[in-house]
């Protein structure tokens with residue numbers, strides 16, 4: 001598998017090397033085409049000997065002038081170089097290709113929602129509800145399709161689950177580096193998706209058992225995703241709509257990873273209340289979320305486009321802190337973590353016996 005194994009990589013920022021190849025629209029589009037046509041694979045297979053433009057043209061099924069244009073763009077973007085008249089992948093791009101799943105996921109996501117930015121950015125800023133009603137972004141994340149296991153629902157649900165799973169694969173490390181999951185025995189991950197976050201937590205904490213609460217079809221696909229993983233036996237799924245179906249209780253850790261931003265303030269407060277009830281006395285609540293996208297320091301790179309569209313969703317942690325204080329939380333803490341954008345890690349303890 002041509003993917004760096006984040007399960008052993010401690011460097012929480014190592015994967016950010018993909019940004020250099022996804023930060024600008026024209027180069028990103030050229031790279032996306034090179035990946036989807038097999039041109040990058042051909043160059044990988046060729047290794048240090050490289051290959052000719054004619055060979056690439058044949059493999060990628062591109063017109064002669066087309067391949068010349070594409071190779072020119074890839075050269076300008078630092079993906080390929082020419083050595084002795086043959087084309088090779090640059091060392092920097094080879095390093096980024098170790099995170100190919102992430103690179104492809106971020107390019108794919110940004111291109112999927114590009115029409116939203118192009119056609120509906122004004123609507124987004126003017127009328128968030130109208131944007132939600134007809135955006136590709138919200139069409140992609142259709143939770144109403146996550147109940148019945150029809151083949152079309154499975155296909156469409158896995159499409160976005162694959163994306164969230166890849167993002168979590170690389171985002172989890174920064175949380176694991178700052179929070180000791182080994183203090184806990186029973187974790188509940190609300191909206192835990194494919195179980196990737198729970199899997200990494202269980203891997204870091206060998207005595208931890210986890211429950212992933214999510215919508216029925218998401219749980220079904222999550223169980224399939226985890227099959228064969230060493231931690232799978234320690235992770236159970238709790239299918240249902242957690243707004244209405246009661247969650248199990250007695251956990252010493254309840255987590256929300258990239259979940260609360262999906263909900264307006266009033267619902268986010270209710271989710272925190274729900275999580276608090278699932279916590280045993282002395283247990284901890286952990287929120288790991290993107291914060292607002294910082295734009296004053298510079299124009300965000302192309303691959304951050306989807307996050308620009310979440311302008312009304314990503315929030316500062318104040319609402320969480322105020323709600324948790326009102327619930328009687330102790331030992332509140334907030335940490336800000338710089339990845340491709342700012343993340344926040346909020347933790348709080350429920351009073352009572354440990």
Ligand SMILES: C[S@@+](CC[C@H](N)C(=O)[O-])C[C@H]1O[C@@H](n2cnc3c(N)ncnc32)[C@H](O)[C@@H]1O
Pocket residue numbers: 143146164165168190191192193194197213214215218240241242243256257258259262
């Ligand atoms: C933005 S995704 C985040 C997934 C995952 N925690 C991550 O970080 O990649 C939100 C998750 O919440 C789940 N979800 C949404 N509404 C839900 C509900 N009412 N009950 C349970 N899960 C829900 C979705 O199916 C999805 O897996």
